[in-house]
Amino acid sequence: MYKIVSKEQFSQNVFRLCVEAPLIARACRAGNFVIVRIADKGERIPLTIAASDAEKGIITLVVQRVGLSSTRLCELNEGDEILDVVGPLGQPTHIENHGTVVCAGGGVGVAPMLPIATALKKAGNRVISVLAGRSKELIILEKEVRAVSDEVIIMTDDGSYGDKGLVTEGVERVIKREKVDKCFAIGPAVMMKFVCLLTKKYEIPTEVSLNTIMVDGTGMCGACRVTVDGKTKFVCVDGPEFDGHKVDFDGMLKRLAAFKDMEREEIEKYNDVHCEADPAQNEDAELIDRNAEWRVALRGKMKAKDRTNIERCVMPELDPVYRARSLR
Amino acid sequence: MALTEAQRCLDCPNPTCMEGCPVSINIPSFIKNIERGEFGKAAKVLKMTSSLPAVCGRVCPQEKQCESKCMHLKMGKKAVAIGSLERFAADYAREHGELSAPVIAPAKGIKVAVVGSGPAGLSFAGDMAKMGYDVTVFEALHEIGGVLKYGIPEFRLPNAIVDVEINTLEQMGVKFVKDCVIGKTLSIADLEADGFKGIFVASGAGLPNFMNIPGENSINIMSSNEYLTRVNLMDASNPESDTPMRIGKRVAVVGGGNTAMDSVRTALRLGAEKAMIIYRRSEAEMPARLEEVKHAKEEGVEFLTLHNPIEYIADENGCVKQIVLQKMELGEPDASGRRSPVPIEGAIETIDIDTAVVSVGVSPNPLVPTSVEGLELGRKNTIAVNEKMQSSIPTIFAGGDIVRGGATVILAMGDGRKAAASMDEMLSAK
Numbered sequence: 001m002y003k004i005v006s007k008e009q010f011s012q013n014v015f016r017l018c019v020e021a022p023l024i025a026r027a028c029r030a031g032n033f034v035i036v037r038i039a040d041k042g043e044r045i046p047l048t049i050a051a052s053d054a055e056k057g058i059i060t061l062v063v064q065r066v067g068l069s070s071t072r073l074c075e076l077n078e079g080d081e082i083l084d085v086v087g088p089l090g091q092p093t094h095i096e097n098h099g100t101v102v103c104a105g106g107g108v109g110v111a112p113m114l115p116i117a118t119a120l121k122k123a124g125n126r127v128i129s130v131l132a133g134r135s136k137e138l139i140i141l142e143k144e145v146r147a148v149s150d151e152v153i154i155m156t157d158d159g160s161y162g163d164k165g166l167v168t169e170g171v172e173r174v175i176k177r178e179k180v181d182k183c184f185a186i187g188p189a190v191m192m193k194f195v196c197l198l199t200k201k202y203e204i205p206t207e208v209s210l211n212t213i214m215v216d217g218t219g220m221c222g223a224c225r226v227t228v229d230g231k232t233k234f235v236c237v238d239g240p241e242f243d244g245h246k247v248d249f250d251g252m253l254k255r256l257a258a259f260k261d262m263e264r265e266e267i268e269k270y271n272d273v274h275c276e277a278d279p280a281q282n283e284d285a286e287l288i289d290r291n292a293e294w295r296v297a298l299r300g301k302m303k304a305k306d307r308t309n310i311e312r313c314v315m316p317e318l319d320p321v322y323r324a325r326s327l328r
Numbered sequence: 329m330a331l332t333e334a335q336r337c338l339d340c341p342n343p344t345c346m347e348g349c350p351v352s353i354n355i356p357s358f359i360k361n362i363e364r365g366e367f368g369k370a371a372k373v374l375k376m377t378s379s380l381p382a383v384c385g386r387v388c389p390q391e392k393q394c395e396s397k398c399m400h401l402k403m404g405k406k407a408v409a410i411g412s413l414e415r416f417a418a419d420y421a422r423e424h425g426e427l428s429a430p431v432i433a434p435a436k437g438i439k440v441a442v443v444g445s446g447p448a449g450l451s452f453a454g455d456m457a458k459m460g461y462d463v464t465v466f467e468a469l470h471e472i473g474g475v476l477k478y479g480i481p482e483f484r485l486p487n488a489i490v491d492v493e494i495n496t497l498e499q500m501g502v503k504f505v506k507d508c509v510i511g512k513t514l515s516i517a518d519l520e521a522d523g524f525k526g527i528f529v530a531s532g533a534g535l536p537n538f539m540n541i542p543g544e545n546s547i548n549i550m551s552s553n554e555y556l557t558r559v560n561l562m563d564a565s566n567p568e569s570d571t572p573m574r575i576g577k578r579v580a581v582v583g584g585g586n587t588a589m590d591s592v593r594t595a596l597r598l599g600a601e602k603a604m605i606i607y608r609r610s611e612a613e614m615p616a617r618l619e620e621v622k623h624a625k626e627e628g629v630e631f632l633t634l635h636n637p638i639e640y641i642a643d644e645n646g647c648v649k650q651i652v653l654q655k656m657e658l659g660e661p662d663a664s665g666r667r668s669p670v671p672i673e674g675a676i677e678t679i680d681i682d683t684a685v686v687s688v689g690v691s692p693n694p695l696v697p698t699s700v701e702g703l704e705l706g707r708k709n710t711i712a713v714n715e716k717m718q719s720s721i722p723t724i725f726a727g728g729d730i731v732r733g734g735a736t737v738i739l740a741m742g743d744g745r746k747a748a749a750s751m752d753e754m755l756s757a758k
Contacts, residue, residue: 023508023513023514024513027512027513027514027515037470041563041566041568041569041570042570043562043569043570043571043572044470044562044571068570069570072570083470084470084506084507085507086468086469086470086507086508086509086513087509087512087513088512088513089509089512215554215557215558215562215571216468216469216478216557218468218469218509218534218693218695219534219535219693219694219695220478220532220534220535220536220553220557220693221536221550221551221553221554221557222535222536222538222550222551222553222554223550223551223554225538225545226545227545231540232538232540232544232545234535237534237535237693237694237695251545254546254547254645254646255545255547255646257547257645257646258547258548258574259572259574262572262574263572266570266572
């Protein structure tokens, strides 16, 4: 059993949990993740490690309430125990002095980015961090990131904090201004995809950290497979970090949706029982979020040009002769 | 019935059956104890050399091992049903509380570590505990038993049976640590610093092999490891469980081994209307146990032998909807002595499916091999060992699938026994 020693709420759906796991804290390096199983009958979910303190024997997890298991995890409180925490898993980030590095973190992706930025700074890099989120509340760990960065750019979709715009706009601004030697991008798959498209244009090597579906997390099941440079790779043992320019993001996005419908059902079932939760707000947010997965997928389905080429449709109308004789 | 079958055993002076057993169970002795009605004692004989008799009786390919060497065959008769008798004796002892923890030598005060709690690890742990070593087994998952728990389904090997065997080991003083990945949570160096004098690595076959054909990463195409782990270890088909699982109605399982049979029979039990085995050779070359193939057929599994998948076709959501098969015929024998399949030009078939399970073997788990400096590796990153199961680092021994790449429960157990004997020899010499 692994005790939660502190819990802090970052925003409506994002929490920071500090968990007692001395062996993991001792062995952990930037880029590693853990597999967590909350209770009996629970699923095994991967979570990146945001920070670790070997002396106190504590690791920090930043969790966003999205699915069933993350919801259950976020409902645990200080003093509660998690049944299983396994790790540190995955290959640690390769850290060296690249020169000038851009660290782009989207949403909760800022959490795993923090130890990487910290290590990069320590290795002598000039670190420029770009933090992005939908709105002000979703910009997390700003103070911590500032402490290890030479410059911080904040981008929000709605302009409620920092500059209005997407993460890519923030990154491009830096690239246009000065020579960037390396980029790290961590966040939702779509965000990483677009950062990579951008940096590829400027030929800047880019590392991404992938968060795929996993079961065991130790190289056994193959659920986490992605295509990198045309070859099948396993995120849990070959990754989680890969050369972003070689990752097949479209394939990955599809696989991420494997259990979407079931997950929704499970959550609804769960919410029926735990009515104190507020699903309405979550759903509403999704409805209007341009970067919501459904919406991005929808966008990708057809080229903009093809969309514009469609002729305007003529609304069917009733026969005017008939219309003219009817009062309704 | 067992008595009658036990009578068939000739109790040969030079029992050839024992040569066929990777752990050298004293086969005639246990069978003769059954014949005389001493079932508990028969089980005791089994326990002397095998830490998991109830398991072996169920999962060994006896027709290729002990039973293939039975004298009866030389006389044109059917072999003694050694496997069934083993299962009978072990089950009898368990159900009648006649389980006897084996006699344990006085404690030596020497700590040894085992990486992985599958068949190789458990068999090693049992032997070392018997010799008086202080044994700790480290397991990465949240359950003890390795492939016996996550891989082999409940209908073939009930978890309760595995748990009884594990309890026996616990009574013998073996300690188990779950959620601990050696090479990650703790390194081999950490274990040595902790006072472990010998380490046995039995971390098993990890990475599932895929065929690298178009469409293979579509949704609802899984490795057999994933499919079986979801159902067995995570209990995903139970609505109470949080782990999601899509229940396939038309399921294609690719492969002809025991794991493929386990997967296809699992699919039927979950409610598949059509469950198929797709295998590129003919039935004669199938590596699965005869009994598994027979059971699968009886249960209504369709066998598409001499068919090889060449592509998967997905629907607009990325979910698999069809499998494209190339028909094959048998050509010349290959290096393995089996006639190798060659494509029949133009003979292509497309079948509608909603789930595919890829069961074409596994490669060794990379976590331990890549974490130890100076450890010599063999083919496909297996750990290279000598005939004593000793690696290039003298204190590290290895066995099971991490050495073999992908084999059977009983071969893994045999490795565990052999490694225990050699490690004891090494540690006693000091």
